[in-house]
Amino acid sequence: MTTDKSTTLPQSIPVCPVRGSVIYPTMVQHIDASRAISINAIEAAMQGEKVILIVSQKDKDVDDPKGSDLYDVGTACNVLRVRKNPDGTVQMLVSAVSRVKVSAYTSGDYLTADIEALPAVKGKAVELRALSRELREKFDHVASGGKLSAENVQTIQGKEDAGEMADHIAFNLDFTLEDKQALLELPVVTERIRKLLTLLDTEQEVQAVQARIRAQVKDEIDKNQREYYLREQMKVIQKELNGDEGEEGDEAEQFRAKIEALNLKPDVKKEIDREVNRLARMHPDAAEATVIRTYLTWVTELPWNERSEDRLDVQEAAQVLDDDHYGLEKVKDRVLEFLAVRRLRKERAERGELSAEDVNKGPILVFTGPPGVGKTSIAQSIAKALGRKYVRIALGGARDESDIRGHRRTYIGAMPGRLIQGIRTAGTKNPVILLDEVDKLGSGHQGDPSSALLEVLDPAQNQHFTDHYLGVPFDLSEVMFIATANYPEQIPPALMDRMEVIDFNSYIEQEKLEIAKRYLLPRQLIANGLKANQIAFTDAALEKLISHYTREAGVRNLEREIGTVARKVARRIATGEVKRVKVTDKELERYLGQARHTPETEGKEDMVGVSTGMFYTPVGGDILFVETSILPGKGGLVLTGQLGDVMKESARAALSYAKSNAERFHIDRERLDNSEIHIHVPAGAIPKEGPSAGGAIATSLISALTGIPARHDVAMTGEMTLTGRYLPIGGLKEKVLGARRAGIKHIIMPKTNEPDLRDIPLHLRSSMRFHPAETLDQVLDVSLVGGLKALETPRGEGGAALPPKRKSSRRAGEARA
Structure with a gap:
């Protein structure tokens, strides 16, 4: 065994830690340094012997490494060149010299x-030659897979020294940091080559699997979709090596798991599974994949089988409704009837006498009435009493059918309709859904939303409601639909036919007073930071607030005015001016200014040609005066006061009635034909319409023509005909309440409207006298001073009755002397 000559190195040298890479001896490499610890080490090396230690970090995420964070074996390098970049980083060119410990x-x-150098030990010559030959063959096989560039392959194959060749192979192939570090720590060349051969064997196996993967994927994808090909390749790689189907597969499986948990009907599940399979086969960044992913998210978040348990305790529901609302007895009774029927149906279903579908069937309620009378809030109370979720869908101004049915998924930005959105918001399939302002639906070129509601509100069809976006039926039969409208006549007949109308009448002053004391005043005290002992309203102040500062059927403006007073009182208390305030009727002008409305009052005396009628608007009832003047002229009828077509027709009918009864009422026909008749209904700035002023117009006209005064303490409402019949009208309760407020004691009304008197509280009815009439003669008998008898009695100038003629003493046929 022979050993190479060791390189002379300093005993202590600066250290430049690197992340995720290893450098081997004989290599020349660029090192980029951006951390202070590395830049300082480079500067120290340049000031010293220009020798630096390159060593790898064990954890590449550590930004400020210590000695314990570094490996114990690195590479000593000579620093050839250093360049500082404008951004503060340093680039260093080094030549690796030796392995060091x-x-x-x-x-x-x-x-x-x-440090101490680790001298290179080659090992036995024969063994080294055999290992070198094996290394070249395996490297040639691996290099043929295209992992390295041709330049790198040529450089490595040109190395004569087996140790250098092994180091360059280890540096250029994609081994893990741990494997590369292990090769660095082996100074014996033969041991290093054996370790490298093992790694090359693994690389050959990986390349063989890759070749098989490419063959599997090639038939499934379009060759022109390069990115798609790589993604599919990654999925198969992960499945082959790790048994994992990849991120996209996981996403599809997550949707499948959610869909299984929904327990959908087979036909619905089949359609949704088809979309999941499309997503699994599709490139995750494709635009269509985003559309499908959004669709599946909507589908899986809908409560297909989630329900809230109904609380069907009628007494408890009655208590909830009474706590939340004052009055509205008819409405409360109808709601409690609905709950009672639902409870009995459920009990029969539990005994097996009814199916679940029969339990859920019920009428669609539509609350009609003027604004501010509690239509929306009582729907919330119904949901509260039932224990169901509450969803409000505002339909006012909706002109697009897609608001109800949703958009088809072929459109950009498509989404479900408001009903499906509301169902998802509720989280249950049986919420109370309020269709607010259903009479304000419009129609445009995008379709008619009111027609789309026909299916929704039909109990026989809505269990198969199909939103265009979902494309599958969703059961709406368990939803309790409640609609609201201000003007029911504006609701299309086909839609109205599917709903049960519950009328909300305007509140009378006594009801408004109780609502103000029980609900509005406590709410405004909290809203304005006041305590109950800091402000108090007298009943007289609230009554004046109702009659002189608001004119409405409901209580919204009343609450605003109470809030205005509360804010001004709060300011006085906050500035220390007062500690508590008692608001009386005399002090209201201090807080709210002059009264905005002065209610009409009855006439002071009986007048010729002036009668009192009654009218009704969405803000309540009141009285009006009809004035008639007979003027010299060529004849004709002049109508002023912004009268509508129906009121003009009533005036013409009254004139025709007067002409046809001129002889009976002792009206001078010559004067009638040669006079101009002017009928005026103040106030002239307010448009007026409707047939119910027919009686008042006829009374005023006949009074002016006959000179008989009309009674000032009588108000009337009813439609007249040419033959003198008195026909029924609507809004009797509101009209009577308005007349009572004006001080009227006698009311003339059509006899067929007598049942409507039961809607008026008994204490109000007892203070007034009602005169049911079937003919105009009966109306005139009450509305004119002296009644019908005065009309049928001959009169002189100014309407005064003429004395009866004396009977002649001669017998018939007796000649005069």
């Missing part, structure tokens, strides 16, 4: 190492 590391601004 480190006996100790010393820390400082940089590491230094006490």
